Amino acid sequence: MQWFLANLEQVLNLTGYHLIQAVVPLVLSVLIAIPLAQLARLNKVAGGIILSLGSLLYTIPSLALFVILPSILGTKILDFSNIIVALTIYAVALLVRSTLDALNSVDDTIRQAATAMGYKPLQRFLGVDLPLSIPVLFAGLRVISVSNISLVTVGSLLGIPSLGFFFTDGLQRNFPTEIVVGIVGTLVLALLMDVVLVLVQKLLTPWLRTAKPMPALASDLHTAAVEA
Amino acid sequence: MIVVTAALPATKYTGTDPFSQGWEWLSDPLNWQGPLGIPTRLVEHLGYSALTLLVSLAIAIPLGLYVGHTGRGRGSVIALAGMLRALPTLGVMTLFALIATSSLSLMPAIWALVLLAVPPILTATYAAIAAVDRGLVDAARSMGMTERQILFGVEVPNGLTVMLGGFRSAVLQVISTVAVVAFISLGGLGRYIIDGLAVQDYGQVLGGAVVIAALAIALDGLLALVQRAVLSPGLKEAKTVPDQPVAAQEPTISQATAGLTGEKS
Numbered sequence: 001m002q003w004f005l006a007n008l009e010q011v012l013n014l015t016g017y018h019l020i021q022a023v024v025p026l027v028l029s030v031l032i033a034i035p036l037a038q039l040a041r042l043n044k045v046a047g048g049i050i051l052s053l054g055s056l057l058y059t060i061p062s063l064a065l066f067v068i069l070p071s072i073l074g075t076k077i078l079d080f081s082n083i084i085v086a087l088t089i090y091a092v093a094l095l096v097r098s099t100l101d102a103l104n105s106v107d108d109t110i111r112q113a114a115t116a117m118g119y120k121p122l123q124r125f126l127g128v129d130l131p132l133s134i135p136v137l138f139a140g141l142r143v144i145s146v147s148n149i150s151l152v153t154v155g156s157l158l159g160i161p162s163l164g165f166f167f168t169d170g171l172q173r174n175f176p177t178e179i180v181v182g183i184v185g186t187l188v189l190a191l192l193m194d195v196v197l198v199l200v201q202k203l204l205t206p207w208l209r210t211a212k213p214m215p216a217l218a219s220d221l222h223t224a225a226v227e228a
Numbered sequence: 229m230i231v232v233t234a235a236l237p238a239t240k241y242t243g244t245d246p247f248s249q250g251w252e253w254l255s256d257p258l259n260w261q262g263p264l265g266i267p268t269r270l271v272e273h274l275g276y277s278a279l280t281l282l283v284s285l286a287i288a289i290p291l292g293l294y295v296g297h298t299g300r301g302r303g304s305v306i307a308l309a310g311m312l313r314a315l316p317t318l319g320v321m322t323l324f325a326l327i328a329t330s331s332l333s334l335m336p337a338i339w340a341l342v343l344l345a346v347p348p349i350l351t352a353t354y355a356a357i358a359a360v361d362r363g364l365v366d367a368a369r370s371m372g373m374t375e376r377q378i379l380f381g382v383e384v385p386n387g388l389t390v391m392l393g394g395f396r397s398a399v400l401q402v403i404s405t406v407a408v409v410a411f412i413s414l415g416g417l418g419r420y421i422i423d424g425l426a427v428q429d430y431g432q433v434l435g436g437a438v439v440i441a442a443l444a445i446a447l448d449g450l451l452a453l454v455q456r457a458v459l460s461p462g463l464k465e466a467k468t469v470p471d472q473p474v475a476a477q478e479p480t481i482s483q484a485t486a487g488l489t490g491e492k493s
């Protein structure tokens with residue numbers, strides 16, 4: 001605790017770097033995954049390619065991808081962008097799948113009703129399909145957020161600053177306290193991000209606040225599957 | 229604390245960009261032989277992974293089956309798995325390595341990896357058993373099957389694909405994260421990345437990364453095939469019947485996501 005207070009400034013600095021590397025991929029992945037999922041839904045061939053490419057990229061271990069990317073992107077090995085691109089790739093791979101499940105789970109009669117009320121296709125997608133997919137989408141985002149926070153620490157092996165610095169530095173200095181501070185910091189960050197995501201989801205789905213959410217079984221099963 | 233291990237004789241590169249250097253490193257026959265060569269590191273990598281998975285299975289499967297079958301302790305298992313997921317494995321590994329009495333022993337790293345592998349296996353096992361149609365379970369019970377027969381004769385075969393999905397994502401995470409144990413002076417394929425970074429030999433870094441990625445992709449593909457092969461014959465038939473109600477649809481929802489889930493490592 002004393003060490004923590006004495007080094008508070010460094011802890012906060014590294015937390016800032018850590019947050020940037022974890023949050024930017026989360027935002028980017030939403031922007032990329034939603035159009036890809038809609039494309040996959042409308043076109044079976046494109047869908048097959050997107051999903052297989054996604055699971056292939058997702059399979060590449062993070063440490064390997066972190067060091068392969070600089071040669072592809074032409075970045076320096078110490079650039080934040082390597083971590084951000086790598087985590088965005090993983091997040092998109094996971095999110096396309098859950099967004100696709102979410103869009104497929106929207107009741108067709110609802111779509112037909114929207115069309116009958118005069119919704120244009122894009123309008124209907126943004127105003128009907130997408131909002132109804134939010135609970136499943138956010139289930140995916142919460143899984144990604146937790147894993148991003150933990151993956152960012154691996155970048156410290158390359159010398160990229162994050163709370164993971166306390167692990168490498170603590171090991172080299174033979175100083176467990178520092179490592180514990182790093183672990184606790186990472187856990188707190190993951191927890192806070194989760195709370196923020198839950199709050200944002202509540203804000204975005206006001207219609208779920210009063211009534212019981214959807215058929216419980218389907219959403220439960222999906223959450224269980226996503227979490228598993 | 230950091231022990232400098234013997235390194236391979238440095239490959240003499242003719243190319244200057246990382247790609248051609250990586251290729252030269254991979255095609256250098258000297259890197260494919262001896263106690264520091266790729267085959268030895270590969271065996272080490274697989275050995276650490278197998279040991280981790282054995283310990284994890286021994287913990288997670290019985291616990292998951294128990295919770296899934298009885299429904300007892302459901303909340304605490306989910307909370308525990310969620311908490312373990314958020315743990316940064318690199319941090320746990322360095323901490324265990326520091327606390328351990330002997331600095332070069334293997335087990336601290338293995339225990340850190342076990343903490344990583346238990347959640348996906350545990351939650352998948354639990355979810356697989358709990359998602360089996362209650363009507364099936366009740367039917368089995370009314371036919372006079374004992375609880376043990378219900379668990380192993382009805383619930384496990386029905387949930388096997390989902391269970392294997394959890395195992396598959398655990399394998400992937402462990403194979404990925406074993407690359408990190410090189411940082412605490414152990415072997416495995418991660419050595420090439422860590423050693424290469426230390427001396428700025430990016431050909432070695434890239435070559436090592438490619439070998440690790442290839443290993444992960446190959447193993448994942450293999451497990452996907454196994455997952456398909458072990459589906460109980462009864463369930464395969466059920467799928468071809470048209471108008472199959474909820475029972476047939478449930479597993480497909482889970483299967484769709486089972487291959488690509490859980491925490492990345």
